Amino acid sequence: MINVGIIEDNYFQLNSYKEYLEDLPDCRVVFACKSMEEFAALSPQDMEAQVVLLDVMLPGMSGIEGIYQLREAFPEAKIIMLTAHDEKQYVVRCVKEGAHGYLVKTGRLADIYQGILDAATYGCALSPRAACQLISHINQDPLQPVRYKLTEREYELLSLLKEGYSYKVMADRLHLSVFTINHHLKKIYQKLNVSSKSELVSRICMNNL
Missing domain, CATH: 1.10.10.10 (Winged helix-like DNA-binding domain superfamily/Winged helix DNA-binding domain)
Incomplete structure (x- = not known):
């Protein structure tokens, strides 16, 4: 069983993710919040999240800013960023801040489930577009060539x-x-x-x- 936390400001998407994951036999949603501030009011020690789905663009504290707070609360958890933004600067910054995954929202809930499985099994989860952006960033490193x-x-x-x-x-x-x-x-x-x-x-x- 994989304990999953969700932080997503869109009410309909938050409920959609929560209901979908709760119907799966190997996932359990331990918290579902609309902001980092709402998460901060909870007691992390009672939740034991193993994977956290985190929206990049949140009201108040952004998802990127919230990565550190989540890693403090759940040192062993894998943090997967969820976003409609696939620009390189977002992908690179999230990974540098400590995210373990970056999934571009496709509308297919099965993609999120696969990302959770990948993060729990292999330690990371990247959508194809995010992987391409990271490779492009690495190849632009002046030391490579x-x-x-x-x-x-x-x-x-x-x-x-x-x-x-x-x-x-x-x-x-x-x-x-x-x-x-x-x-x-x-x-x-x-x-x-x-x-x-x-x-x-x-x-x-x-x-x-």
């Missing part, structure tokens, strides 16, 4: 920097001046969208460059 953005000399500098060499040692090894090393590094900073040596080294290591 880094090998193709940098010149051979710039990539060589990255390799030396990763080994911990100082600018002076790098200059000696490459038979260049320290001024030229700094010039190349400034270009690398711009191409990789970083602002300091420590940030650059951190990203090099994290991305296996």
Whole structure:
């Protein structure tokens, strides 16, 4: 049995979700609220939600702002955002805030049920459109195609920097001046969208460059 919580400001959709899920043999609705404020008035310790369906656009505190509050109340619960908005900025922000799923409302209740099963079983649930938006965001990361953005000399500098060499040692090894090393590094900073040596080294290591 999966304990499900619902926060949806549209009265008809809220009741539709609640009635549909309560008719399923493996789901139990433990709360159904129209806002984060209404949820805050409840006692989370008595509900034990395992999956929470959360509308992105809520009156008062938005669903995005409410993610943290829900994770505080139910640390083990999977939070699935429900919305008609499939724009990349919404998908990315919700995931960064801690949501485990993002479902674009299709009008098919079976899609929501499948999302609940996916979240409970695999830990996440994404509609196809949301998955495409996340992949697009990841592929736009300036570090993904880094090998193709940098010149051979710039990539060589990255390799030396990763080994911990100082600018002076790098200059000696490459038979260049320290001024030229700094010039190349400034270009690398711009191409990789970083602002300091420590940030650059951190990203090099994290991305296996």
